[in-house]
Amino acid sequence: MTGAVVERIFQHKGRHIAARCWHDASLPPLLALHGWQDNAATFDRLAPLLSGYHIVAMDFAGHGFSDWRAEGMRYHTLDHVDDVLAVVNQLGWERFALMGHSMGAGIGSLFAGAMPERISRFVMIDGLGPYAGSAAEAPGILRDALLEWQAYEPREDRVFASREMAVTARQRGFTPLSAQAAGILCSRSLKEVEGGFAWTMDRRIRHHSSLRLTEPQVLAFLGAIAAPVQVIRAEQGFPADPVVFDARLAALHQLELQIVPGGHHLHLDESPAEVAAVINRFLSRAD
Numbered sequence: 575m576t577g578a579v580v581e582r583i584f585q586h587k588g589r590h591i592a593a594r595c596w597h598d599a600s601l602p603p604l605l606a607l608h609g610w611q612d613n614a615a616t617f618d619r620l621a622p623l624l625s626g627y628h629i630v631a632m633d634f635a636g637h638g639f640s641d642w643r644a645e646g647m648r649y650h651t652l653d654h655v656d657d658v659l660a661v662v663n664q665l666g667w668e669r670f671a672l673m674g675h676s677m678g679a680g681i682g683s684l685f686a687g688a689m690p691e692r693i694s695r696f697v698m699i700d701g702l703g704p705y706a707g708s709a710a711e712a713p714g715i716l717r718d719a720l721l722e723w724q725a726y727e728p729r730e731d732r733v734f735a736s737r738e739m740a741v742t743a744r745q746r747g748f749t750p751l752s753a754q755a756a757g758i759l760c761s762r763s764l765k766e767v768e769g770g771f772a773w774t775m776d777r778r779i780r781h782h783s784s785l786r787l788t789e790p791q792v793l794a795f796l797g798a799i800a801a802p803v804q805v806i807r808a809e810q811g812f813p814a815d816p817v818v819f820d821a822r823l824a825a826l827h828q829l830e831l832q833i834v835p836g837g838h839h840l841h842l843d844e845s846p847a848e849v850a851a852v853i854n855r856f857l858s859r860a861d
Contacts, residue, residue, distance in 0.1 A: 579594060579595065579596055580596075581593070581595070581639075582594075584661050585664075586656075586657055586660035587660075589635065589640070589641040589643070590639075590640060591632055591633065591635070591657055591660070592614070592632070592633045592638055592639035592640045593630050593631060593632040594614040594615065594618075594630075594631045594633075594762075595628070595629065595631070596621040596622060596624075596628070596631075597625055597626075597627060597628050598628060599628050601626060601628040602626070602628065603627070603628050603630070603665070603671065604628065604630070604671040604672070604673060604857075605629075605631075605658070605661070605662060605667070605671070605673070606629055606631035606673045607631075607658070607672070607673070607674035607675070607677075607678030607681055608633070608634065608637070608674075608676075608678050609675045609676030609677045609678055609838075609839075610676060610748075611637070611747065611775060611779065612637065612676075612759055612763075613633050613638030613639075613759060613762040613763055614632060614762060615758050615759055615763075616631075616758075616839070616841070617631045617841070618758050618761075618842070619841070619842055620842065620849060620850055620853075623847060623854075624853060624854060624857075626858070627671065627857065630661070632661050633762070634654050634657065635653070635776075636649055636775060636776035636778065637763075637774075637779065639762060642776040643776070643778070645728065647778075648719075648784065649778055649779050649781065650783075651681060651684070651704055651783070654681045655681055655684045655685050658681065658682075658685050659685070662692070669692055669693070671694050671695045671697070672686060672693050672697070672801075673696075673699070673853070674696075674697070674699065675699040675700065675701060676699070676700055676701045676812075677701070677704075678701070679699060679701025679702065680703055680705065681704070682696060682698065683696075683703045683792075683796060683799065684704060684795055686795075686798075686799045686801060687794070687796060687797075687798035687799050688795070688798070690798055690799055690800035690801065691800070693799070695801050695803075695804070695856065695857055696799065696801050696802070696804070697803075697806065697856065698804070698805050698806065699806045699808075699841050699849065700806065700807060700808045700811040700812060700838050700840065702796075702814070702819065702822050702823070703796055703822055704787060705786060706788055706791070706792045707787070707788065708788060708789070709788055712785065715782065715783065715784070715786060716784050716785060718782050719781065719784035719785075720784070722782055723781065723784075726778070726781070730772070731773050732772065733767055733768075733769045733770045733771065734770050734771045735769070735770045736770060736771070737760065739770075739771075740760055740764055740773075741753060741756045741757050741760050749812075749837065749839060750837065751843060752843050752844075755839055755842045755843040758842060759842075762774070763775055789818065789821075792822065793821065793822065793825045796822055796825040796826055797825045797826075799826060800827070802828040802830070802856075803826045803828060803829050803830070804829075804831075804852070804856040805829065805832070806834055806841075806852060806853075807831065807833050807834070808833075808834060808837055809833055809834065809836065810835075810836060810837045810838075811836075811837060811838045811840070812838055832852045834852060835848065836848075
């Protein structure tokens with residue numbers, strides 16, 4: 575049972591939320607949250623190396639095998655936080671460790687700040703809170719989102735003649751990936767359709783946010799996290815404004831920062847063993 579990978583489906587507000595699970599359910603619980611345009615398979619190389627924990631990695635709405643949001647609805651970051659709460663409540667987890675990559679680290683930080691009593695330890699992989707916008711930028715951000723939403727029309731997404739063509743396209747996505755890493759993500763992000771393969775991902779997740787938290791709000795969420803936090807930063811990861819990054823680090827009360835070789839998907843691509851070693855040390859440490 576410990577080495578088995580199990581698929582689960584959770585129900586929330588009439589939607590299915592899919593999840594991929596590793597290791598025995600009697601082990602300490604760990605919820606894993608993936609990045610934007612990724613899915614639960616992003617942890618396929620890391621999770622087997624965290625064998626001391628029962629890991630549940632959920633697909634966010636519109637990603638992987640989870641249902642899309644209803645027609646006519648946008649994707650809001652705060653709604654993903656609501657889905658996280660629904661999943662852990664259905665699991666019966668009152669207190670658990672949390673791990674998030676990129677967008678998942680941002681969503682995780684909102685959950686951990688809003689419900690600090692539920693989180694025992696928190697790992698952020700190449701991410702440190704959600705994207706923020708200044709108050710002065712808010713009117714322009716809303717304008718762009720309104721115009722984009724008005725122009726949106728549902729349509730069939732691109733069809734690839736072969737799975738290999740889709741994997742190559744994913745390699746050249748928002749962040750470069752090896753063929754192995756792209757293939758792993760595509761195992762959960764492709765569906766067979768007439769003429770070939772199409773993404774399972776909802777195109778609406780690519781739309782601009784209509785409203786972003788301000789930086790002071792992000793700092794407030796980070797400051798409300800009570801659990802020890804480990805931030806794993808990739809040496810070749812996303813660039814960050816050093817002033818903003820340092821302020822976010824300073825907002826965390828119990829912080830461990832580790833820099834690990836690799837790019838943005840280092841846990842899936844270049845350095846899963848190194849990332850796992852860092853996480854195992856952090857999670858096993860006594861409070």
